[in-house]
Amino acid sequence: MTTSAIPVIDPALVPATLALPRHLLSTGDLTADTATLILDTAARIEQAIAGREVRKLPTLRGRTVVNLFYEDSTRTRISFELAAKRLSADVINFSAKGSSVSKGESLKDTALTLQAMGADAVVCRHQSSGAPHRLANWVDGHVINAGDGTHEHxxxxxxxxxxxxxxxxxxxxxxxxxxxxxxxxxxxxxxxxxxxxxxxxxxxxxxxxxxxxxxxxxxxxxxxxxxxxxxxxxxxxxxxxxxxxxxxxxxxxxxxxxxxxxxxxxxxxxxxxxxxxxxxxxxxxxxxxxxxxxxxxxxxxxxxVGNGVTVRMAVLYLLLSGASEV
Amino acid sequence: MSILVRGAAPYGETPTDVLIADGVVVALGADVPAHPAAADAEVIEAADLILLPGLVDLHTHLREPGREDAETVASGSAAAALGGYTAIFAMPNTEPTADTAGVVEQVLRLGESSGLVDVQPIGAVTVGRKGTQLAELAAMATSAAQVRVFSDDGDCVHDPLLMRRSLEYVKAFDGVIAQHAQEPRLTVGAQMHEGEMSAKLGMTGWPAVAEEAIIARDCLLAEHVDSRLHICHLSTAGSVDVVAAAKARGTKVTAEVTPHHLLLTDRTAVDYDPVFKVNPPLRTDGDIQVLRQALADGVIDIVATDHAPHAVQDKECEWDQAKPGMLGLQTALSVVIRTMVESDLLDWRGVAAVMSENPARIGGLAGHGRPIAVGEPANLVLVDPKATWTVRGADFASLSGNTPFEGMELPGRVVATFLRGRPTVRDGVLAAAVATGGR
Incomplete structure (x- = not known):
């Protein structure tokens, strides 16, 4: 098995003007250049893994991505899960069912818990508009809005x-x-x-x-x-x-x-x-x-659906490999 | 005990000396030295300070009984005194609801024992504020609390028949219904003002028409049964038009605006911080301009705080899970100075009218909102109009810290508050609580 580390885009080569926002909460926070950077990165990822027997890149080895899902959304969750796994990140699925959330733990306490566990990114799906914005106040890791109420996705x-x-x-x-x-x-x-x-x-x-x-x-x-x-x-x-x-x-x-x-x-x-x-x-x-x-x-x-995995790989890659504001 | 307030300017006009003894103003100006009480009076130097009648808040949430973790009658009274108030009206949405003589008397007694302001209970209009059955309004009116203001605030008395009956019924004891104007079907799940910001933020809108439709209906009902209607926390430009038209016809309607609706807009919701969530919601710049002008013109009669303390966990959460409401007692005067005095919309006489005299009159509180004159009860506040201060919720006397003005620099500082001649606040600091007599 060969999984050579292909740097898709070297974060060090991304100019400061192209830095993504620290969190991906709204597409309104993206400029034409940063949005295009994400789409270009996705295209390169697609090329990099096209035709490979093992469709996995080692880029995010050792990083932890938490899928924090307060709403049932199998397709979005597995898409993010697959994206993170194809970048070799460790993935934890934290769903509102079967966790302390259903016993009434507050969003803040959940956030502090994830923070203490060292989540590098939190992918958040929530029925309340703005919940990922609130979450971003309480964790150091990158927050990715995976759909909040009737707000954005x-x-x-x-x-x-x-x-x-x-x-x-x-x-x-x-x-x-x-x-x-x-x-x-x-x-x-x-x-x-x-x-x-x-x-x-x-x-x-x-x-x-x-x-x-x-x-x-x-x-x-x-x-x-x-x-x-x-x-x-x-x-x-x-x-x-x-x-x-x-x-x-x-x-x-x-x-x-x-x-x-x-x-x-x-x-x-x-x-x-x-x-x-x-x-x-x-x-x-x-x-x-x-x-x-x-x-x-x-x-x-x-x-x-397939493109969703590729684009989410690009987002995780760019945020977690340093091409974002700190 | 006598106190000489030296050199303060009543209503910001000509400075004079004011001698207070036995709870009343006993002499003014040149008559002070000759008065027997002047000899051993304690002197408060008040040059450059403004003297106003003690402020009266027609709309305060004290949370006791039921949510003593958020506020108590004692802590709310302290916040009120520090804010320059000598009387506050306590809204009945407690647990249990203040819908019986027993509960309103309990709130009255708690206020008396804290002794920092007069706490005048408001009674619920309907049992449990459920909007289905009238509470025993006359029992509350004839109780020791002598309730004259009735409100289901937090919820609208939306059944038009029940609203009509309550307006009629309270005429027997010169009562007034204070309506929380919110059409419930038009505001199902509403989170913020319906407009560009709610569209952008993806939150269910609270349309202005939901307030205006109820105010219009209730003005017509009040006119029909010739009774007194008071509109709580009026928040939209359209509501101003409706009230102005009703007043022009001679309807006995009065209206209040909150400090936060005079200063803050729906744009504050942009980060989804629920400290800016309030009901009715913060509106737009256009509404603010109309509300300020209406307050100056007298279409809106008073400023009331809608002081609404909430525990940390009820605000540190998702916006739609948070409770609506914000602190107001310790910032109200400063916000009125910022929005109304600095813009020359109101002079200090006008401030006294909208923050003391008018609310006392609407609420039927005889000992408050009185002129600064010999023989009048010494319910007074001394204000330093030149001072500025930075709002810090954590420093407030309230048990909660949910101020939307956090970090803002505001003008005007309360130096001293006198309740029937006794200082409840001195040098901006709370004096020891004192026992009180009657109201």
Missing amino acids: PTQALLDAYTLRRHLGEIAGRRIVIVGDVLHSRVARSNVLLLATLGAEVTLVAPPTLLPIGVGSWPCAVDYDLDHALPGADAVMMLRVQRERMGGAFFPTEREYSRRYGLDGRRRALLAPHGIVLHPGPMNRGMEIEPSVADGQGSVIVEQ
């Missing part, structure tokens, strides 16, 4: 941008339509900020009830009419719609939602010929997206 946006770049080349100038429950979506917030920073033209499409008051200040356009927004778009990103939103009177019925905002074959055909279809998963097939579209030509939904 930065690595999802980075993997989406990575996927877009692979298929569309440059992101700047591309027209990207994001459809669905923007109000409650951390994916939408992170994507709007990141894609705007990278120069894309983003249009949000949703019923007015599922757009936040104040969305007018975001760096994007807003449309209530999917058929109006889709023609010629380079990509469409469908957001998961929680069925339990029905109780909040956000829309009358699933059927009406699907009719007005679901992506079916006819709407799919409105995209530019090279247009692609994204979804952060898990999908409600038949609700926001038709199975034939999800599985059809131009759908990159499965590829997004």
Whole structure:
């Protein structure tokens, strides 16, 4: 077995102006240059392990990454776990179930516990918006926001941008339509900020009830009419719609939602010929997206999952190997 | 015991001497030397200081009984005296709720035994503040606590029929309903002001309309039944319009604004530090400007602190898990000086009106908010208007430290507070507690 230490990007060679923030809490904290550094690093990681029998780099040997998950999210957790393990870090999964959290330990006490154990990075998923920001006050290690309440999910946006770049080349100038429950979506917030920073033209499409008051200040356009927004778009990103939103009177019925905002074959055909279809998963097939579209030509939904591991490797690598502010 | 306050400027006007004896002001200016009590009076040099009637807070949370780890009547009274207050109204959202004669009398007695300010209990409007059944309002009114202000503060009396009935019922004893205006269905899960910041931070918004709709409804109800309505912690520009219109029609409505709503905005939530979480939430710069002007114009009648102490663990957590509320008693006067006096929106007469006279009148507290004149009770505060100080929550008399003004440099320092002639604060330091007589 040969796992030669390939320095993907030597942190010492990263100029200070390209230093990442100490914690990855919001894509709003990234500049076009730092975001591009992450995407470039991911691309080099992908090249470095392509075709290798052992897809593992020794870069983070001896470092400890804690997955602190207060919400069930199997796909995000295993993606981060795989990313850390492929960099040879030690990974600890700390979930709210089966730990002191369910007995009522405060976030601060949990943070101090992880701190005492010497966590180099804490990957935090939490149902409360801003919980990773609070956590960052109490630990010395790097905090990575893996989704907080209805706020942000930065690595999802980075993997989406990575996927877009692979298929569309440059992101700047591309027209990207994001459809669905923007109000409650951390994916939408992170994507709007990141894609705007990278120069894309983003249009949000949703019923007015599922757009936040104040969305007018975001760096994007807003449309209530999917058929109006889709023609010629380079990509469409469908957001998961929680069925339990029905109780909040956000829309009358699933059927009406699907009719007005679901992506079916006819709407799919409105995209530019090279247009692609994204979804952060898990999908409600038949609700926001038709199975034939999800599985059809131009759908990159499965590829997004694989890219997620690569992008998270890049984030962990850059933060933990010193290319961030101290 | 007699005290001569030498050279202070009442209401910031012409400096004079004020002689206090047996709890009342007995002589002013040139009449002081001839007064028999002047001979052995203790002299307090007060040149360059301003003398105001003791401050009155219509909206204080003292947490006792029930949460004595966050605040007690004694610790809250100490904070009040240090803040220049001589009377505070204690909100009834304690455990148990102050919804019976027994509980309001308990709070009254605790206040009397601490003896630093007059603690006037507020009674709950509904049993357990549940909003379903009227509490025994008359029993509280006729108890030793002589309750005149009733409020379910923390929650809105949202049932319109119950609100109508309570407004009508308290007319029998000149009571007033102090409404926490919050439409509950429009604020399910609400965390902060609904606007650009809530959209950015991904937190459920608390829309201004949820306050304004209730105020509009209640002004109409108060007009219909010809009763007195008081609006707690009014926080939006739209609410000012509604109250101004109601007052123009002759509705008996009064309104309060908090110091924090005069100074802080929703942008403070940017780091998710729950010390800035409060209900109603901090609003926008535009709201602040309108609130200050309304206070200057008299559309808003008073400044009330909504002093809300919380234990460390109830604030050192996730934003949506934290309890809403912030300390106010020891910063209120300074914030009013910063926001209203320094901007020439209020003079010191105006400060006395909105922080002492008007709240005492609304709450029916006869011995407070009185003129600085011979024969009047000596409930007074001496303020150094030129002093500045830096806010440190840990230094406060409150058992909690949740001040949103931490680290801020604020103008104005309370030098001395007198409760019926007795100094409760001297040189900015708490005097030993004293036993009190009646109110």
